[in-house]
Amino acid sequence: MPQITQQGTAGIVARYLAVWNEQDPGSRRTAIAGLWAPDGAELVEGTQFRGHEELGARIAGAYHEFVASGRYAVTAASDVARHDDIVTFTIQLTAPGGEVAWAARVFLLLGADGLIREDCQLTVKPLAG
Numbered sequence: 001m002p003q004i005t006q007q008g009t010a011g012i013v014a015r016y017l018a019v020w021n022e023q024d025p026g027s028r029r030t031a032i033a034g035l036w037a038p039d040g041a042e043l044v045e046g047t048q049f050r051g052h053e054e055l056g057a058r059i060a061g062a063y064h065e066f067v068a069s070g071r072y073a074v075t076a077a078s079d080v081a082r083h084d085d086i087v088t089f090t091i092q093l094t095a096p097g098g099e100v101a102w103a104a105r106v107f108l109l110l111g112a113d114g115l116i117r118e119d120c121q122l123t124v125k126p127l128a129g
Contacts, residue, residue: 072101073096
């Protein structure tokens with residue numbers, strides 16, 4: 001079980017948010033490798049993305065659909081919590097004016113190396129229409 005300090009927890013969340021906002025594909029791939037275990041997975045809306053290649057395609061798709069246009073930034077609510085190897089927080093798509101258009105509760109299960117083994121997103125505020 002990794003020893004995660006509160007500062008380390010904040011760092012994981014900050015790096016997680018940054019990867020979803022990263023415009024450079026090379027930097028995004030490097031960030032993914034630094035966050036997720038090679039066989040790490042994201043589970044969202046009944047779909048699983050496993051391994052760096054699938055995660056990279058998933059994150060690039062979300063970036064191009066929501067962030068690249070300037071419509072949204074990926075942000076977090078101020079509700080980060082941790083217990084042993086689990087980090088949880090709310091991720092959001094936030095419009096330039098500050099309105100939250102979508103939100104999901106994220107649960108990160110970390111391995112002994114501190115890398116994400118599982119990343120579960122549960123939508124708490126669906127995107128309108």
